[in-house]
Amino acid sequence: MFANSVVLITLTLVIGLPPLVCLFMALSAGQLDDGGSSAESIFEEQELRYSRPWETRRQMQDRVQQHGNLMNNPRAEWERWL
Amino acid sequence: MLMGALATVIFALVILVILPSSLLSHVEAPPQLKRPSQQELLGRQIYISNGCIYCHTQQVRDAEITADVSSGLGNRASVPADYVYDAPNLLGTMRTGPDLFNVGVRLPDSNWHLLHLYQPRALVPWSIMPAFPFLFEHKPKAEKGDKVLKVPAAYAPKQGVVVITPEAAALVAYLTSLRHDYPIPDSPAFKESQP
Amino acid sequence: MTIQQGQVDVKQEDNSQYLNKASAMEMETYDQSGRQPVLLGFLIAVIWLLIGTVLGDLSSFKFDHPDLLSGQAYLTFGRIRPAHLNAMVYGWASTAMFSVSLWLMPRLCRTRLRWGRVASCGILVWTAGLIVGLVLLLQGYSDGLEWLELDRMWADPLLVVGAAMVGASVWRTLAARNVHHLYVSVWYVAASYPWFLIIFLAGNLPFYRGVESAAVNWFYAHNALGLWLTAVNLALIYYLLPKIIGRPIYSYWLSLVGFWALALFYALNGMHHLIGGPIPSWMIATSITASIMMVIPVIAVGINQHMTVVGRFGAMRYSPALTLAVIAAMSYTAVSLQGIMTALVSVNRITHFTHWTIAHSHLGLYMFVTLSLFGGMYYILPRVLKREWPSRRLIRLHILLTGGGMALYIIALGIGGVLQGLSLLTPGTGFEASVASTKPWLMLRSISAVIISVGHLAFIYHSYLLAFSRKHSTTQLPPFIEFKPVLVKERKS
């Protein structure tokens, strides 16, 4: 009688187990160590200093404290809508 | 290393392909379940190629949680053994139209099915099922050997006759063969051997 | 392991300059390195969107007028409707996702796109396979499995080869990376290609029978949603939100929790499409449990993305890409919570087999996947073409019509589906009641279909203008700037 499907169980493992291996590999390679810099890695050099017109004064002040004085986006984004 | 992980995956797949799944999860056909005839298999193919599955299920769900049994779709829930001859499966996910698992029990009349396929609204005025006129042939006159479908005047073509094609006949043969009113196959092995 | 670490060490020595952030110029070279496949993919995707829209509209109208265009076999509902699914999922969404991945990888790996030609050819091969498959499908040649209708002899091999070629380019770029830490989007994109190939191959093998065929069918379909469509679009959203807002993702750690929870547990979910069906109950119970566990990645993603944007919703007025990414991100949470709810037996007994599922499908595939891809195109195309979208009015039209139309679609079918389900649960009312209960809602869906289609036409026309006309826009205002903010207080300055 059909009580289980070996195909399905195997498939599930085929999809589910490699990530587990990868997770350990990633851990041992230090991939998960430095979240902060990973999170910031998508930004260009001065990008976090570009002024953004929608921010409140508080938010701007926070950024000035963290990254230095704000500057205009050289490519005039925000004035348009890129 | 990543390549190695990938290789493992592929290896596992190869095993899957090599080990015939039928050896591993075995279901026996209930004695009352007929092996489909050549014509019924052709009909099944017509069912697939015209996408009946997108509106019709072929499964009766557990009576404890649904009204499938109490509203007459079958006398019991369907079990894996009912489907041993099905490849591919046609369980379906929509009940835009009613379930067809036991349509051969509920509606055994071939002529009803033929007219219903030609124009559902000729029999069921509120139906939203599409008509399948292309499964029939319009001819000015019936020739020798042609099976002619009787169509009520309101839905009949102005001239000529409606002839039943082998495809339509096969589809109806398939539909009327859908009968799963035998009791649940109760071989001792039926009880789930796995947790 | 040693080899890999060795590689990493070498990289770090060689590429000390990459410890700094990229300059704007550098980003531009990455964008240009993938110009050919990215543009090709988007072009093909937009054509599929048009085809899929016509097919979807036709399917919808056929519910209201069952005799509409029923004379020809290739126009029957049972062929048009799977053609809609395949054109949208494999044509529109997947092809656009190829482009998105090929654009994201160089930026995130800080290297130019490798094997871009291979990727372009892959996109063409994929498209050829899809055309073959759809023509055969309309001719009546279907493999008979939902989501896997395309012919396994003539179409599927081309799809596999095409996706593998694009995947090869993605992985080759990853291997040539100049960064050590992988951004979360890289995890999603890189993993999605092998995942997709494995499940697609496994799903298409021809020797499953009976209920096992159904089990593998839904194993495939569910993972195609979660490990392919969801993965690449979450990658895109994880990139766009922080990038446009100008603020790193709220918790990088949480984003990794989301990824790994998805990767480890998603594959168990498939059987929740067969609740109540003839499948061993322990398998369904496992799936329901796994579905409930999906709360973890979903909430992780939801909180993370919300906290990134929170307090800055006003930015949506400045960037249509952000507007769409935010709606898509919220829809991801919504569709997943709806799905988890639907996987519970007490809900599923009502909604299974009804239009509630169609509402869920489109909340996922439209409000999440499609809007995220629209957002991606609004962001990516100007950067690759070095040209701004020409018309703010067309952007407004597009977003309002598609977003509003689809909201109507989902609400209508959500209500209609529950009514239908309740009527199916009441024995003795007859089937007529369930048909009658859905009719007005299906009509409403057809109205929304027209609205959405107009939105698509606006978008397609606008893409055409962007790509092929010389009409430049210089500084205009962002499209939604006049919309007074409701979620944020106006800045006093």
Ligand code: HEM
């Ligand atoms: C113009 C907009 C659209 C309209 C009018 C539309 C209409 C429809 C209709 C009428 C159905 C059949 C429902 C049924 O069988 O009861 C359907 C199913 C489906 N559509 Fe769409 N659709 C649209 C956009 C999309 C998009 C953009 C996608 C994906 C990217 C999509 C993916 C699907 C899927 C996956 C199904 C199958 C759902 C299921 O089996 O549960 N649709 N659509």
Ligand code: HEM
């Ligand atoms: C973890 C979150 C999710 C859960 C637990 C879930 C659960 C479910 C369940 C139980 C069904 C079957 C409904 C039925 O047939 O009665 C279903 C169908 C579906 N879901 Fe989800 N869902 C989730 C997320 C998503 C997402 C993110 C998407 C889109 C990207 C999506 C798209 C679909 C589609 C298209 C179907 C219809 C499949 C078909 O019948 O053709 N779901 N989901």
